[in-house]
Amino acid sequence: MVIRNRAAWLLWALPAIVLVAVFFVAPFLLNVRFAFSSWTSFRAEITWNGLENFRTLIDQDLLANAVTVTVLYAILCMAIQNTVSLSLALALQRTSRINTVFRSAFFLPTLISPLAAGYIWRGLLAPDGAVNTSLGIEWAWLGEPSTALVVVAFIDAWKWSGLITLVYIAGLNSIPKSLLESATVDGAGPWTRFRRVVFPMLAPALTFNVAVTLVGALSAYDVIAATTGGGPGDHTRALNVVMRQQWGQGFFGSASALGFTVTLLVIATAVPLVWWLRRREVAG
């Protein structure tokens, strides 16, 4: 029985294992050496140069800032998306005609290309754009160092919140009604029911959503490229934006070093985070 179950398990897992191996593990292993190489567009020879690319990026004040911006951006995206999506999920949990319309409306941005979403919002948030015109103010939302990163994180949240909301709705609908009814009979109000019953029972959905939003934002590029291009100055210059700039100048080794840094950052964040959230699920 055990062997049969293991065989079945392998069969079901095989497509995912193959996809991850072919499209992630193999390219990663094959390309990681370039992060430690002298690869540029200027010459054909590619030689091992140790940590030289990382030293160059540090000397040019590029690496530390890019890591800081990337981490800040990821935390902002994760916090905004999960707060907005959980609120929306609670509001739209019941299946009714009107809720279906709203769910579809909130899901629509997910279907738009991130670049297109970025360009649309860049137009809306321009100093003479629709947002400022309707508010009667003059503010360069994407041009002010104090607001640019937060605004771009909100645009990313607008883009993806519909999807995250659906996961939360699925999580909410999987909570047994009897539990909520028992809590109500025991005198629990709406807030207590949410805090003591709903939120702990949402743990699997929370694990998925927090991990997906955080890891997704760590490898951010498209929305930033379409809205600020990394500016003002270097205030939204995330790792992948710098990687593209290095690549564009023909410094492929340095670009690979930045790509390697993104991967390390994702692994260093995602593995402990998912481990901790899973433990929390079990404890809950």
Next chain:
Amino acid sequence: MRAPSRLLGAAIGAVLALSLTGCGSSAPEGTGQVKLTLWHNSADPAPLLEMYKKFEKQSGHKIELVAIPSDGFEDTTQTKWATGERPDILEYHATVSGLLALNPAENLRDLTGEAYIARSGDLYQAAGAVNGKVYAAITGFPQVFGVYYNKKVFTAAGLTPPTNFAELAAACPGLKAAGVTPVFESGGSIWPVQILPILYLAGANQSNAYGKAIAGRGATLADAGSPFVAGLTAYAKLKSDGCFNKDIVTAKFEDSMKALVTGKAAMVAQHSDMLPALLAAAGGDQKTVDESVGFVGLSSDKPLVTYAPGPIGTFYLPKTGDAAREKASLDFVRFMTGPAYADYITASKTFPVLTDVPDPQGVPSVLQDVKKAYDTGAVIAFNSDIPGMGGLAQLMSELIAGQKDPQKAATQLQAQVEQAAKAAGLPGW
């Protein structure tokens, strides 16, 4: 059920057959006609696009145009290039720094013996060639960098267009008092904000002296009292004096063209290949452009224009290993620089680079201003021969945001130059 299945089978078969036919890069065997891939700048003007069609008609070859967006043109080209993908014909920068980044000895065909080179004066002394080998076929007049100005705005303000930075700074208060933005900068497009500092340096770069000193390690950008630091300092001063538009960080270069044509801005630092964009901003009305826009040279202290051989109409032939396509792409270069070139000049109303082709008639007045300024005093852009200068625009963004002062920006850019010069194996590095 069977009939639809047969129909489906036939349809799939037809689609497969069509796709397979479309996949081949060569036309039917025995005709000698091939399909050539041309990576071109999306800003190619209509007369140049027309030349591609004329070549197809004359040669029977097909050209598949792959447009590279002019915004981020260098990045995108480099990205495609780095994958190992090679077009049959590449439209790209003719500057030595741009050429070095293509690793020409390894990747490009040597065109040194071609007839057009002898007809181009000393053009290939400063562009399109590395280590005595010519790789480019330059058909476009160099990009001439200077200041476009709105004639009506200056007349109304009782001012004359500035030809040096002191005059530029002095003109700002009067123009602001007249309710216009003195200089419109478009940081949202990133690259345009490097133009003013490059213009400033024309004074120090006569005969390319400053560029050669940096590339040859005789000086650094960050030296005490360096012209480069002085240029950035002058730029920062203009910004702190309020000479630029409020949305400098987000504005795109299309916005700058519109602001200039409509008189909301008095000046825009740009180059001559942007004339089609200027015309587009005027709704395609050449008369409006002629009546309202002029062009003038500007540097730190003299009325000089800065020039750089541009990507528009500059062609390279990458090595592809396909003899038939390589022959056809060489035919393309010979066509573009042959008898058809005079027709192109007439149609495009631009100035020729081949010395035996006459200037066209009916050139728009703003382009006449460009030519006049060029003939009066032109200096090659100081960064033309220096590899690693691609980071200048990004550093300007940081300077504008107040994150870096001119000295720090110069130090960082010098580090990038060193990184590239070592990678390119330049003598002395």
